Amino acid sequence: MQELLEKYDIPAPRYTSYPTVPYWEEETIAESEWTEHVVRVFERDQRLSLYLHLPFCEKLCTYCGCNKHITKNHAVESPYIQAILAEWKMYLDRLPGRPVLSELHLGGGTPTFFHPENLRQLMEAIFETADIAPEHEFSFEAHPSSTTLEHLEVLYELGFRRISIGVQDVDEEILHVINRFQTLEQVRFVTRTAREIGYDSVNFDLIFGLPFQQQAHIVKTMDLVGNLMPDRIAFYSYAHVPWLKNGQRAFDEADLPNAVSKRALYETGKTLLEQLGYHDVGMDHFSLENDALYQSAQTGALHRNFMGYTPVFTPLSIGLGVSAIGDTFSAFAQNLKTLAEYQNAIAEGHLPLLRGHFLTEEDKRIRMHILNLMCRYETNWQPNDKKDLILARLAEPFADGLVEIRPFGVRVTEPGKGYLRNICLAFDARYWDKVPGGRVFSQAV
Ligand SMILES: C[S@@+](CC[C@H](N)C(=O)[O-])C[C@H]1O[C@@H](n2cnc3c(N)ncnc32)[C@H](O)[C@@H]1O
Ligand code: SF4
Numbered sequence: 064m065q066e067l068l069e070k071y072d073i074p075a076p077r078y079t080s081y082p083t084v085p086y087w088e089e090e091t092i093a094e095s096e097w098t099e100h101v102v103r104v105f106e107r108d109q110r111l112s113l114y115l116h117l118p119f120c121e122k123l124c125t126y127c128g129c130n131k132h133i134t135k136n137h138a139v140e141s142p143y144i145q146a147i148l149a150e151w152k153m154y155l156d157r158l159p160g161r162p163v164l165s166e167l168h169l170g171g172g173t174p175t176f177f178h179p180e181n182l183r184q185l186m187e188a189i190f191e192t193a194d195i196a197p198e199h200e201f202s203f204e205a206h207p208s209s210t211t212l213e214h215l216e217v218l219y220e221l222g223f224r225r226i227s228i229g230v231q232d233v234d235e236e237i238l239h240v241i242n243r244f245q246t247l248e249q250v251r252f253v254t255r256t257a258r259e260i261g262y263d264s265v266n267f268d269l270i271f272g273l274p275f276q277q278q279a280h281i282v283k284t285m286d287l288v289g290n291l292m293p294d295r296i297a298f299y300s301y302a303h304v305p306w307l308k309n310g311q312r313a314f315d316e317a318d319l320p321n322a323v324s325k326r327a328l329y330e331t332g333k334t335l336l337e338q339l340g341y342h343d344v345g346m347d348h349f350s351l352e353n354d355a356l357y358q359s360a361q362t363g364a365l366h367r368n369f370m371g372y373t374p375v376f377t378p379l380s381i382g383l384g385v386s387a388i389g390d391t392f393s394a395f396a397q398n399l400k401t402l403a404e405y406q407n408a409i410a411e412g413h414l415p416l417l418r419g420h421f422l423t424e425e426d427k428r429i430r431m432h433i434l435n436l437m438c439r440y441e442t443n444w445q446p447n448d449k450k451d452l453i454l455a456r457l458a459e460p461f462a463d464g465l466v467e468i469r470p471f472g473v474r475v476t477e478p479g480k481g482y483l484r485n486i487c488l489a490f491d492a493r494y495w496d497k498v499p500g501g502r503v504f505s506q507a508v
Pocket of ligand 2: 119120122123124127128129131136169172206231
């Protein structure tokens with residue numbers, strides 16, 4: 064086990080997209096080309112998955128890998144909402160018809176930084192311009208320290224039925240090390256109140272591999288899970304990328320668990336979750352049997368996008384707000400990453416695009432393989448696959464019992480599930496064409 068962990072603890076993408084962002088080819092992306100792809104998908108299917116990035120947080124959690132803007136000044140809310148609505152209008156002006164919202168996700172940053180009435184104003188303005196699909200999934204990310212009863216009530220009235228609560232770890236010392244301010248009481252309050260109001264699904268975000276985190280901390284966190292029984296758990300591997308995220312420089316690398324201890328933290332968490340009745344549904348994600356995520360994993364309908372795993376698949380995703388990513392399946396586009404650049408672009412009246420990628424036929428094929436592996440732990444060969452090259456790269460994982468090679472494809476074995484990023488890497492033609500020289504990805508374990 065130790066040998067395997069050491070061998071496979073190499074930098075590797077988390078595969079929220081393929082090609083992964085460092086391999087996108089368009090350093091800038093023309094608005095007309097991107098919208099052409101958007102319109103083409105929309106003409107076939109008017110359903111839309113809308114992601115709204117709400118970047119503000121009052122305090123910086125030093126481990127954070129997200130795109131956020133730290134401020135205590137709530138006067139930023141209204142101009143930001145106006146910018147998002149202006150961006151949305153630019154899409155509406157280009158779409159040949161009224162969109163049908165099938166997925167809606169408020170991510171961040173901290174969506175609950177915003178006053179509930181401001182969130183209402185934002186959502187109602189969007190709902191006036193779109194229909195809502197009969198089967199829809201509306202979700203938001205909630206920080207326990209800023210989520211009030213009013214947030215929960217207003218978002219429920221607006222149709223949100225899924226809440227994802229950032230818990231990370233419950234130990235006070237660990238929370239202190241990561242500069243995160245929340246109490247157990249707040250986590251309990253948000254979870255129980257969401258249930259009482261009628262939310263269908265409560266998710267907890269947890270992290271293993273944080274500085275100073277030990278077995279006892281995982282046990283303590285899972286005690287709380289056992290107590291509150293959220294429907295889903297995202298049990299993330301701490302991604303240490305201090306060259307990208309300044310806050311993480313506050314950590315001494317010697318205080319982070321090594322690959323072996325980190326994997327032991329995961330294994331403890333996984334065992335305790337399974338004892339509580341959770342099922343592993345994909346990389347780092349667990350779900351109770353009554354939740355749609357488990358059911359879609361059973362039927363093979365599970366899908367993965369930039370926001371993580373989802374039980375529904377919508378071909379067109381539009382991202383609004385700073386750094387948000389859109390995806391047509393034939394193209395990706397990401398918005399400008401700083402608030403000032405984003406707001407300037409909107410004020411100038413053009414889509415605030417930073418970079419993107421148009422997928423080749425080979426990209427699309429590899430993307431399907433990676434999605435299949437991430438969501439179903441198996442994939443079947445397609446005509447034109449560079450099978451010999453992929454099999455050569457899988458020779459070691461095969462020898463180590465991580466994959467089964469079948470006449471029609473590849474299947475991840477039970478022990479292989481812990482090395483999914485490494486297995487996907489074997490399919491990643493763009494990575495092997497240009498192996499990164501410097502630090503680009505976080506460690507796979
Ligand atoms: C935008 S935050 C969630 C909402 C809210 N800002 C909060 O912190 O509660 C998204 C999630 O990403 C995860 N995350 C952030 N930085 C991470 C990192 N460096 N490694 C692994 N997971 C990370 C955390 O679990 C966090 O809850
Ligand atoms: S973890 Fe959440 S609250 Fe903390 S800085 Fe990141 S986005 Fe903000």
